[in-house]
Amino acid sequence: MTAKRTFRVWRGGGDGALADYEVEVNEGEVVLDVLHRLQATQAPDLAVRWNCKAGKCGSCSMEINGRPRLSCMTRMSVFEPEETVTVTPMRTFPVIRDLVCDVSYNYAKAREIPSFTPPADAGPEGYRMAQEDVQRSQEFRKCIECFLCNNVCHVIRDHEENKEHFSGPRFLMRVAELEMHPEDSADRRMVAQDEFGLGYCNITKCCTEVCPEGIKITDNALIPLKERVAGRRYDPLVWLGSKIGLR
Ligand code: SF4
Ligand code: F3S
Ligand code: FES
Numbered sequence: 001m002t003a004k005r006t007f008r009v010w011r012g013g014g015d016g017a018l019a020d021y022e023v024e025v026n027e028g029e030v031v032l033d034v035l036h037r038l039q040a041t042q043a044p045d046l047a048v049r050w051n052c053k054a055g056k057c058g059s060c061s062m063e064i065n066g067r068p069r070l071s072c073m074t075r076m077s078v079f080e081p082e083e084t085v086t087v088t089p090m091r092t093f094p095v096i097r098d099l100v101c102d103v104s105y106n107y108a109k110a111r112e113i114p115s116f117t118p119p120a121d122a123g124p125e126g127y128r129m130a131q132e133d134v135q136r137s138q139e140f141r142k143c144i145e146c147f148l149c150n151n152v153c154h155v156i157r158d159h160e161e162n163k164e165h166f167s168g169p170r171f172l173m174r175v176a177e178l179e180m181h182p183e184d185s186a187d188r189r190m191v192a193q194d195e196f197g198l199g200y201c202n203i204t205k206c207c208t209e210v211c212p213e214g215i216k217i218t219d220n221a222l223i224p225l226k227e228r229v230a231g232r233r234y235d236p237l238v239w240l241g242s243k244i245g246l247r
Helices: 031-041 104-112 130-143 150-152 160-166 166-180 189-194 206-210 217-233 236-243
Strands: 002-011 017-026 062-063 065-070 085-088 095-096
Touching: 002 160, 017 031, 017 065, 031 085, 062 150, 062 166, 065 085, 065 206, 104 166, 130 166, 130 217, 150 166, 166 189, 166 217, 206 217
Parallel strands: 002 085
Antiparallel strands: 002 017, 062 065, 062 085
């Protein structure tokens, strides 16, 4: 079945505007299919980032009727038949053009995280891990780096000034993964709090809600990391050690 739909699409850079298009939609299509049809028929210069069209590359992130989504995984059938579909770029990152943002903030934050640090004397047998430790990491490793979680988090979505001090849920999850890794010898707790901005997170769980991989970012990464930070901060031995200059 084919029908005409109204698509309202952001055109231009940060000072651009929404433009309306009447476009054909076929049964079974996703939003990215319709954007490609727009490019083919009415707006050949429409900028859209995409790659796999299978929900695995994380390139096609945008906001569809105000909700952060992957456009290649958003079926047209989720909208009401007469509903206008409004497509805008992710709001938290600077717009380059149309639906394409500059997401380099995320890569800069990724580079700030000290890498996996095994003990100096770790031999091959030292890398054996309990299955539950493997599974914990595997959940976090499902991340496709779509940055929808960082886009939706209010700490930076509405506060440009917080970007310097906050890594966003995606990279706090990476810090949590390393902190909970049995073979990582670095203590990442105070760094998480003081340098990556864990304290800014007030557990709204919006990041978890939009994650296309269904990763429980808040429950399985951010809250356990907060508990570890609190455990260290309020440990009386740590407190005493810091007073006498030992820790
Ligand atoms: Fe995307 Fe989820 Fe990874 Fe965040 S954690 S970047 S929402 S896949
Ligand atoms: Fe932001 Fe997720 Fe925390 S949306 S406030 S990082 S729970
Ligand atoms: Fe790869 Fe959508 S095009 S996730």
